[in-house]
Amino acid sequence: MRRKIIAGNWKMNMTPTEAKALATTLAPLVKNPEVDVVYCVPFIDIFPVKEVIAGTAVHLGAENVYFEEKGAFTGETSPAMLKDAGVEYVIIGHSERREYFHETDEIINKKLLKLLEHQFKPILCCGESLAQREAGVTMDFIRMQLKLAFQGVSASDAAKVTIAYEPIWAIGTGKTATVAQAEEVCRGIRETVKELYGEAIAEEIRIQYGGSMNEKNCKELLAEPDIDGGLIGGASLKPEFGHIVNYKA
Numbered sequence: 726m727r728r729k730i731i732a733g734n735w736k737m738n739m740t741p742t743e744a745k746a747l748a749t750t751l752a753p754l755v756k757n758p759e760v761d762v763v764y765c766v767p768f769i770d771i772f773p774v775k776e777v778i779a780g781t782a783v784h785l786g787a788e789n790v791y792f793e794e795k796g797a798f799t800g801e802t803s804p805a806m807l808k809d810a811g812v813e814y815v816i817i818g819h820s821e822r823r824e825y826f827h828e829t830d831e832i833i834n835k836k837l838l839k840l841l842e843h844q845f846k847p848i849l850c851c852g853e854s855l856a857q858r859e860a861g862v863t864m865d866f867i868r869m870q871l872k873l874a875f876q877g878v879s880a881s882d883a884a885k886v887t888i889a890y891e892p893i894w895a896i897g898t899g900k901t902a903t904v905a906q907a908e909e910v911c912r913g914i915r916e917t918v919k920e921l922y923g924e925a926i927a928e929e930i931r932i933q934y935g936g937s938m939n940e941k942n943c944k945e946l947l948a949e950p951d952i953d954g955g956l957i958g959g960a961s962l963k964p965e966f967g968h969i970v971n972y973k974a
């Protein structure tokens with residue numbers, strides 16, 4: 726039985742002071758022993774958030790990482806830096822990073838390998854554009870993204886990755902994939918993992934849905950057999966996140 730994982734992607738929204746206040750507001754609301762809860766926060770918010778979630782069940786996550794160990798990479802943050810700061814999960818391959826920061830599948834693959842080498846729990850995002858959905862190539866595209874991302878990753882490491890299916894057209898738009906659309910792709914992702922690593926790993930790996938998930942639609946989405954959690958943007962910055970974590974209530 727896969728344990729659900731609900732992660733907030735705070736994006737570039739909170740100053741350290743605001744981040745601390747948000748984590749404090751969420752503290753009494755975000756409780757569900759059946760779910761792994763993660764806050765993925767900007768680098769500069771890691772320490773204030775860590776202070777608030779210390780001693781709680783909430784896990785600390787980052788929104789990005791660089792794939793080199795150290796050196797002349799001005800502005801970048803290494804895996805060792807994140808490890809030392811107490812980060813456990815790291816989002817990679819988010820469509821915003823792919824689009825605005827030109828991150829290629831090759832870069833994402835390097836990041837994935839580096840995160841696994843350093844024993845992080847990566848959250849690997851994939852997902853199609855509206856044009857790709859309309860052209861009927863959603864699953865072909867995602868299969869390709871996954872094959873490229875997982876190149877060189879061993880089966881035992883693959884199971885440590887959480888895959889987030891995030892249709893680009895549903896991110897921050899208020900437009901959610903229907904439950905059937907989300908489940909269909911998440912099932913397709915599990916099939917792809919099976920092709921790559923076999924049935925046992927496919928059954929073990931966790932697959933999230935992300936894209937305008939909120940307190941109204943989370944229950945239905947999370948009831949699907951292949952949706953093991955959510956990656957939440959906008960709604961993770963509000964008390965509503967507590968409702969999503971307690972989606973069964």
Ligand code: PEP
Binds near residue numbers: 898
């Ligand atoms: C995201 O960017 O990961 C995301 C799912 O955003 P939102 O929930 O705001 O659509």
